[in-house]
Structure formats: structure tokens, C-alpha cells
Amino acid sequence: MRIAIGGFMHESNTFAPLPTNRERFLEGSLTYGAAMVPVWREAHHEVGGFIEAAGKCGFELAPLGMAWATPCGPVTDEFFEHFCDALVTGAKIANADGLLIALHGAMVTPKYPAADTEIVRRLREAIGPDKPLAVSLDFHGNVCPAMADHADIIVGYQTYPHIDQRQRGFLAGELLSRAVKKEIHPTTAAVSLPLFINLLGQDTGRPPMTTLMEQARAVEKRPGVLSVSIMAGFPYADVPDAGVSVIAITDGNKAQAKAVADELAAAIWAVREQLNVQSPDPAEAVKLANASTNTPVLLVDLGDNIGGGSAGDGTVLLAELLSQKAKGFIVVLHAADAVTAAKQVGIGGTFEGSVGGAVDKLHGDPVAVRGTVRSLHDGKWVESEARHGGRRLNDQGHTAVIDLHDGNILVLNSLRTPPFSLGQLTSLGIDPKQARSIVVKAAVAYKAAYAPIAGEIIPVDTPGLTAINPARFTYTRIKRPMYPIG
DSSP: OEEEEEEEEOOBOTTOSSOBOHHHHHHHEEEEGGGHHHHHTTSSSHHHHHHHHHHHHTOEEEEEEEEEOOSBSOBOHHHHHHHHHHHHHHHHHHOOSEEEEEEOSOOOOSSOTTHHHHHHHHHHHHHOSSSOEEEEEOTTOOOOTTHHHHOSEEEEOOOSSOOOHHHHHHHHHHHHHHHHTTSOOEEEEEEEOSBOOOTTTTOTTSTTHHHHHHHHHHHTTSTTEEEEEEEOOOTTOOSTTOSOEEEEEEESOHHHHHHHHHHHHHHHHHTGGGGOOOOOOHHHHHHHHHHOSSSSEEEEEGGGOGGGTOOSOOOHHHHHHHHTTOOSEEEEEEOHHHHHHHHHHOTTSEEEEEESOOSOSSSOOOEEEEEEEEEEEOOEEEOOSOOTTOOSEEEOOSEEEEEOGGGOEEEEESSOOOSOOTHHHHTTTOOGGGOSEEEEOOSSTTHHHHGGGOSEEEEEOOOSTTOSOGGGSOOSSSOSSOBTTO
């Protein structure tokens, strides 16, 4: 048995001004053919799960390639066509018994608002109607129901932070191998809801999302049910399929799959009001952090959530911390020009200049700072634990650590890097447990790494491309009505 594997993953924020081109994928991870295997084999990622399944389920791999980029604006049509062609051509040449493909579910291009479904359609056309095709999706995928017309198996992550990626990839591989052997005849149904859940409400560690996930796992134990995936959706994509969905896979029973998906969709709709969570504004949040004795306090910069496609150079919380004379804080900013300036003055030199607020005016103005260059780094580290995103090899680009007054630390990096790993700080010689407060530019994904060291967590309603309230955005392509924005 020979199975082709590949992946093309991007979470596209349609409100972000910077397009995601080939360079952005090169900054993330871009491999062709067999070169993908050593990069992802050990990763806590679904592609790592595919590879593990090959060993345990007894199939040979035919690797096609893997492209992954940090969330940003829509993927360019040029790169989309290029990598789709690579996958399709590889699939035709491989002539395998089945196909496993890792997608995100919220990829958008100017031409294709449901780009992931277009990929699956092309791959189905390439391998023919009879060979089983399995897809893995991110929990934040905006699922187009038509994807189920082209894929036999669709499996989504069921944790946020995403720490089950490898397991869900393994499940997709296991189901596919069983389908190739004719042990099962998987059939998939996808049901969508006119519902946005803000990212705080999507946290699978808090109710009612916890309860909904428990219900999904219970349903999976029913005879004939192979897999159930609750998909929270990505509210920062203005596309027709944006919103919550449920995917159900059964053994040859389409009606049962549809009934199961409808049942869970109804359960989600019933608790929709409880899924939208409020948070304090920046001034109040910093005031609370300064008064807290439970340190380190995590100030979660919701509006500048890098993992959702924001700039990573938002200054609203940095400015507020300086204004309120906070002590012992750590702030990480994407500021490539400032890193260059720090390298010019060298370790021990005085850094003086403006940082942040360079990409747009949505996340605060540039802030003037003065401090000492403590250290300079290449920005690379290895993450061995299961973390959101599943990446093992990490790179935040050339990085400078600046000591400000009152024990405050400013980390400047040259590649936008979400705070999914403590290695982002510890690799720089910084002990995050010693800080009084840490700004994390995220929503929930940081928790797998940061929650174990946190004394207190304060999500902050900051402005920006990933602001927690979807009413801040102007949507023109979503289906209406859409709860809670109408």
C-alpha cells in the first residue's frame, strides 16, 4: 500500500494589508517531495502524524511537498497556482493508492475565497474518483460544505491551543489506510452555522466549549461513527463560508453523518451567547497587572494576535506599560529595522529610537525608547514539546534584547513570530518566570507554553487586525445574518 502525503497551509486574514507570497512561505517552511519528511517527521503536527501512521499502519509514503507560512494577508494567486501545480503533478506521478493532505481550512486567495476546497477539488481530479482522499484541517478552518463532495475523510484538530495535531493527523492516516483496505467505507458530511465565536470563547479548556468537545467525543463512540470534528472557524476572513461548522464521518452512512453533524450544530447554537467573552481595555488591564501579586501576569494582546495574521508590532500595551511606569515587563515586537540599528551599536551600546507601529496605524503609533543592547541572536531554537502549531524548528530572525529602565526588557525580532513557545525567550537567555508581566501577542494559542508559568492571565481588548469583537470589522462577503453581528 502506497499513500501520497502533502500539505499546503495558511490562515489568511483578509483584513491584513500584506499579501502572503513565496517569500512568506520560505520564511515559514517550503519543501518539495521527500525533503518534507525530515522537517516534519518528529513535529507535533499532523504531517508528523501522517508519517507515524505510515509506520504503524503499514503503508509506504510518497511525499509530494509541504508549504506553511505564518498567518498574514491572502495568499497570492501566483504562489497558490505554483504550489497547487506541484501537489497535483506529484499526485499524478505518485499514482498511489490514496492521498493524505494537510490543509488549514481558512486559506484565501484573491481568486479563491475557499482556496482549500479548490485544492481538494484539483487533487480529486488528479487521482480519480475511486481512490480515497483524506484531509486534515485546523480547528479554525472556515469549512466549505462542498469540500465533503471531494474528500472521503476530513479530520479537524479538537484542541485550542492546538496540541492534538499529531494525533489528528495519525487518525486521518489510520482511517485512510483502512479505507484503502476496504475495511471501512468513510462518508463525510459538513454542516455550517451562521455563527462567529470570538477566539476567547473558542478555548477548548473553558466551558461551554469544553462541554461541546466532550459531547463530540461521546458521539464518536456510537456504532458507525468514525470521527467528529467541531470547527470553531476563523472570524478574520471575510468569505462566504466563514463561521462555525461540524464535520462528521461515518462508515458508509451519509444520512447518519448528516444527522450527527446537525445534532452537534444544534448544541453549539444553543450556547452561542456563552461563547462570546469580554475583556478589559488596555488602561484597565495594565492597572490590574501592576497591582497583582500573582506574577508573572500575562497581558494578552488580542488585537495584535500574530497567529491570526496581525503585524506583531503593535505598541498599545507597550505605551500603556511605560505610561503607568510598570516595572519588570517583557515585550516582544517585530521590528526588523530596529534590530539592524541594535546590531550597529553592538552589545553594551545604547539603543535609542522608535519601535513598532510601522506596518499600519491599527495597532498603535511608534514608541520612543532608550536602553542598552543586552544581547544579539540568530533567533533560532528547537521546541521539543507539543505546542500550538506543532512546529519543532523555530526561527524569529535576527533578534536583539534591549534592557530598558526598571528591569524592563524589550525583545526585537526580524521575523513575525507568534508566542507559541517559551523558547522564544529562553533561547535569548531570558527567564520568563522572573518577569512581573509579559505581553503575549496572541489569543489562546500561547497557553500551551505560557499558562503553566503564569501567575495571572489578563486578556486585553486591544485594537487591531485581530480585535476580539468581530463588530469592529466591515464584512462584505459573509452570509447574513451572522451571530452576533447581524
